[in-house]
Amino acid sequence: MLEHTSHPAIVKRLKRAEGHLKSIIAMLEEGRGCLDIAQQLQAVESAVSSAKKTLVHDHIDHCLEHAVRAGTQSADDTIREFKSITKYL
Secondary structure, three states, X not given: OOOOOOHHHHHHHHHHHHHHHHHHHHHHHHXXXXXXXXXHHHHHHHHHHHHHHHHHHHHHHXXXXXXXXXXXXXXXXXXXXXXXXXXXX
16 A cells, blocks of 8 residues: 555645534533534535545645556556545545
């Protein structure tokens, strides 16, 4: 398996979003205002979206490129995988 240099940053971002999400749940349970909650949910959604985008780009830049250069995957399989993963962008 290839080393993903982006994974530690993605994990850190997702753990931060996890903590933030827990605080949003507390806000809901406390009856805080909908506007405040919606703003916080947007922040969590943006963090998760950014993590996903980073992961997909990392996969394309490193995994797919490595597979083609190393000859461990055919060009057709690589193109199929590229098409599959880019739907998550």
